[in-house]
Amino acid sequence: MLKSTELSNKFEKITKNLKLANKFNFLLMLVFLGSIIVGGFIFSNLLTQKAQEEITNQANSLLQSMNSVRDYTTDEIIPLFENKLQNSTEFIPQTVASFSARKVFDNIRKNERYKDFVYKEATLEPTNVIDKADDFERQIINQFSSNPANTEQSGFRNLPSGKAYYIARRLNFDNPTCLQCHSTPDKAPKSQLAIYGDKNGFGWQLDKTIFAQIIYVPADRILQRANHSWWLVMTIEIGIFAIIILVINLLLRRAVIKPIIRISKLAQAVSTGKASSDFEQKSNDEIGVLAASFNRMKSSLEIAMRLISQKNQ
Known part of the structure; x- marks a missing residue:
C-alpha cells in the first residue's frame, strides 16, 4: 500500500x-x-519452446530411423552370415549395426536439408576411429555409466558448423557374439585387423556402458527463424x-x-x-x-x- x-x-x-x-x-x-x-x-518463450519442440521432433525421428536400421541389421542381416561370423575367418562390416546405421545416415545427409546433421555412436574405445568419443561425449558416456537410471540426455552444444541440439541415449554392450571381434586381437577376424588394425576396439566387457547413440540437429537456422x-x-x-x-x-x-x-x-x-x-x-x-x-x-x-x-x- x-x-x-x-x-x-x-x-x-x-x-x-x-x-x-x-x-x-x-x-x-x-x-x-x-x-x-x-x-x-x-x-519469446513460446517461440523458443516451439523451436525446441521442432528440433526435438526431428532428432527423435532420425534416432527412430537409425534404431530401425540397427534392429534390421541385427535381426535380418546377421543371421544370413551366421556361419561366416562363427568361423571368424572373415569380417563383414555390413553385419555391424552401428556401421549400417552410419552408412544409412550418410545417405540421408546427401539431402541438402540434412547435410549439417550428425549421427554418431560415440565410443570410448572404438574399432573405427570415426566413432571415437570427444571430451564432451566421453563425459556423457561416463555419466551414463555412473548412473544406471540415466538413459538419455539432451541440450545444446556448439559445433564447428554452429549451435546444435543433441539427444544422447545409452547403449549397453550386451551381445556376447560381439566379443569375438572386441575381446582381444588374437580372437578377432584377420580381415577386421587388416581393415582397422589391432590397436582399437578391444577389451570390451559385457553389460558395460562404453558408447552412446547421439544425434546432432543444427539449431541455428530454427532459432534464427524463431x-x-x-x-x-x-x-x-x-x-x-x-x-x-x-x-x-x-x-x-x-x-x-x-x-x-x-x-x-x-x-x-x-x-x-x-x-x-x-x-x-x-x-x-x-x-x-x-x-x-x-x-x-x-x-x-x-x-x-x-x-x-x-x-x-
Missing part, C-alpha cells in the same frame, strides 16, 4: 505540469511499453499500438480536449464580464454535464449581479 502511494505521488510530480493530452499520452506510453515488454517476453518471427510480431504489435495511440489522440482531441478548451476560454471571459453567450452543451456525457453546470453558474452569477445593481440603485 505504501509503495502504491509512493508511486502515485511520483506520478503526480512527473505529470504535474503536463497538459491533459500529454498526461494521457504518457499513460498510454506506459501501458504500451508494459505490454510490449510482457508480451515480448511471453512470445527470432525473425519474434521481431516480425513485435514490429506488427508496435505498429498496431502506434495506430491505436494516434486514433485515440485524434478522438480525445475532438471529443475532450477541444470542448474543454472552449469551456475554459468562455469561463475565463465570463469571469471578467466580457462574454454573454452560453456554454455549448452538445452531448450528455461528462463534458455536456460540465457545460450545463457552467451555464447554471453563469445564470446564477447574472442574477446575483442584477440584484446587486438594483440594491445599489
